[in-house]
Amino acid sequence: MDAILTPRPDRVTEANHRVANSLSLLSGLVRMQAKQAGRVSRPFSNAEVRLMFDGIAARIATLGQLHRMLAHMPADGTVDLSAHLRDLGDTLVTAFSSEQQPVLIAYHGANCHVLARNVQPLTLILCELLTNSMKYAHPSRVPVRMDVDCEALANGDLMVRVSDDGVGLPEGFNTDTDGGIGFQIVRAMTAEMDARLEISSGSLGVTFCITVPQALVANAQTA
Numbered sequence: 001m002d003a004i005l006t007p008r009p010d011r012v013t014e015a016n017h018r019v020a021n022s023l024s025l026l027s028g029l030v031r032m033q034a035k036q037a038g039r040v041s042r043p044f045s046n047a048e049v050r051l052m053f054d055g056i057a058a059r060i061a062t063l064g065q066l067h068r069m070l071a072h073m074p075a076d077g078t079v080d081l082s083a084h085l086r087d088l089g090d091t092l093v094t095a096f097s098s099e100q101q102p103v104l105i106a107y108h109g110a111n112c113h114v115l116a117r118n119v120q121p122l123t124l125i126l127c128e129l130l131t132n133s134m135k136y137a138h139p140s141r142v143p144v145r146m147d148v149d150c151e152a153l154a155n156g157d158l159m160v161r162v163s164d165d166g167v168g169l170p171e172g173f174n175t176d177t178d179g180g181i182g183f184q185i186v187r188a189m190t191a192e193m194d195a196r197l198e199i200s201s202g203s204l205g206v207t208f209c210i211t212v213p214q215a216l217v218a219n220a221q222t223a
Ligand SMILES: Nc1ncnc2c1ncn2[C@@H]1O[C@H](COP(=O)(O)OP(=O)(O)O)[C@@H](O)[C@H]1O
Pocket: 128, 132, 133, 136, 137, 164, 166, 167, 168, 169, 170, 178, 179, 180, 181, 182, 183, 184, 206
């Protein structure tokens, strides 16, 4: 009985490593944001400071949720990404959507069991995309509608698509080079997974499509 209830020491060590890495990543992101803020020569408004702290809180909540989920898994377990993305989306909506700016997410797709190494980058990407849609999709404050789709492709790749129904990215925005911490995280995490990122934007909203090669456990094991 004890053997079942007490986590094995190697599993605890691995979990500690994972949490330590996430904390280093978070601390790096806060430092990056502090540096960028230091380069702005005008004072920040209360609303801007609030958004900055909300963004940091969202990243902490996101990684907290990730580690809570991983804590229940064996070291060689596989992650049901669709269920995890749903939990994460609901957590962020509960924490950050408001009566003035409600956010409604429709989830699609199921059974995307992915390799554990891809879960943290995908989780952080979703955090940035959701918080951005909450902040920017509808400046007029009408409810934001989002779709989060997770699909296992026939060739073993994983596709995650996140879209909103908002005003779209600013005119002339270069998705390869522009943006702040959010876009930097999305680009860096996509590169870390060797994934392909396609972004389309127009007056009906923004869509991010991330295709991760060899991300699905079933295919990766038989490859
Ligand atoms: N879903 C979206 N709808 C409209 N504009 C967006 C959306 N996501 C991002 N943007 C625009 O892209 C910019 C850069 O986003 P990001 O890199 O996350 O930095 P930040 O959120 O700190 O401004 C935002 O300031 C906003 O103008």
